[in-house]
Amino acid sequence: MTMVDRKVCNAATGKKSTSRCYICGATSKDFIKLDYTRDVNFAALEFGISVLHARIRIFECILHLAYKLQVKKYRGRKSKEEKDLEDKTKKEIQTRFRTETGLIIDMPKSNFGNTNDGNTSRRFFENPKLAAEITGINYELIYRLKVILEAISSGFKIDPVKYERYALETARIYVNLYDWHPMTPTMHKILVHGAVIIEKALLPIGQLSEEAAEARNKHFRCYRQDFARKFSRKDCNQVIFNRLLLSSDPLLSSIRTVKKRKAETFLPETLAMFVSAESNILSENSSESDEET
Numbered sequence: 001m002t003m004v005d006r007k008v009c010n011a012a013t014g015k016k017s018t019s020r021c022y023i024c025g026a027t028s029k030d031f032i033k034l035d036y037t038r039d040v041n042f043a044a045l046e047f048g049i050s051v052l053h054a055r056i057r058i059f060e061c062i063l064h065l066a067y068k069l070q071v072k073k074y075r076g077r078k079s080k081e082e083k084d085l086e087d088k089t090k091k092e093i094q095t096r097f098r099t100e101t102g103l104i105i106d107m108p109k110s111n112f113g114n115t116n117d118g119n120t121s122r123r124f125f126e127n128p129k130l131a132a133e134i135t136g137i138n139y140e141l142i143y144r145l146k147v148i149l150e151a152i153s154s155g156f157k158i159d160p161v162k163y164e165r166y167a168l169e170t171a172r173i174y175v176n177l178y179d180w181h182p183m184t185p186t187m188h189k190i191l192v193h194g195a196v197i198i199e200k201a202l203l204p205i206g207q208l209s210e211e212a213a214e215a216r217n218k219h220f221r222c223y224r225q226d227f228a229r230k231f232s233r234k235d236c237n238q239v240i241f242n243r244l245l246l247s248s249d250p251l252l253s254s255i256r257t258v259k260k261r262k263a264e265t266f267l268p269e270t271l272a273m274f275v276s277a278e279s280n281i282l283s284e285n286s287s288e289s290d291e292e293t
């Protein structure tokens with residue numbers, strides 16, 4: 001269930017509005033209240049944390065916050081000057097990203113969606129100093145979000161207590177600086193419910209990413225366009241399914257040569273959040289010596 005997207009999560013948990021948190025039911029005005037106990041719907045935790053989309057959504061949240069930074073109004077009535085100022089800021093940010101990093105940000109694409117995809121958001125967080133300078137958003141906040149995203153997408157086991165401390169402190173920084181712009185439901189989920197989702201997940205949370213399913217989208221398009229019969233929708237889907245099954249067959253997958261990935265390096269803050277192999281050995285040794293005594 002960790003591969004489904006947020007629309008499915010909302011539908012499956014009976015939440016009609018996408019602006020509500022599907023885990024605790026809070027709306028965007030409640031997201032700024034950090035110190036109250038929430039009724040957590042434990043069944044909703046099986047949807048995981050959707051690491052890949054989390055990075056895109058958090059990146060967009062920072063962008064939209066940056067566009068409004070000078071007007072300091074989230075919704076509601078805006079004068080013409082305020083609207084113009086917002087548009088002007090948006091254009092300036094887009095131009096600077098394009099000239100200084102080559103990134104095309106927040107532009108519609110000709111066929112589907114917009115340019116805010118996994119790669120753009122990854123590149124944005126690669127250089128938090130420049131991102132902070134261009135957007136005008138607090139550097140520490142962007143850096144901390146980078147650490148959190150790095151930790152949850154790493155595939156290593158995370159200590160939920162350390163994660164919670166770090167995430168809540170980050171949420172506090174956000175609320176202190178930008179209380180006029182509520183967090184998005186995704187940012188709320190990552191910062192407020194992240195620890196409990198990590199704790200309840202059977203595997204390290206980064207291994208439950210929806211990346212594998214997303215990587216098949218391009219195959220899906222190719223199989224439909226070049227290999228499927230088009231005279232009936234049913235037959236078309238049947239051919240696509242067969243081909244997806246064929247190409248994901250364990251035997252065929254095991255024959256395929258796997259590209260070696262570059263060894264990852266982590267930020268010190270991210271490393272500190274991992275459950276280290278050393279501490280596991282230490283706790284095992286101490287329990288052994290307890291038994292002896």
Ligand SMILES: [Zn+2]
Nearest residue numbers: 021023024026
């Ligand atoms: Zn919530």
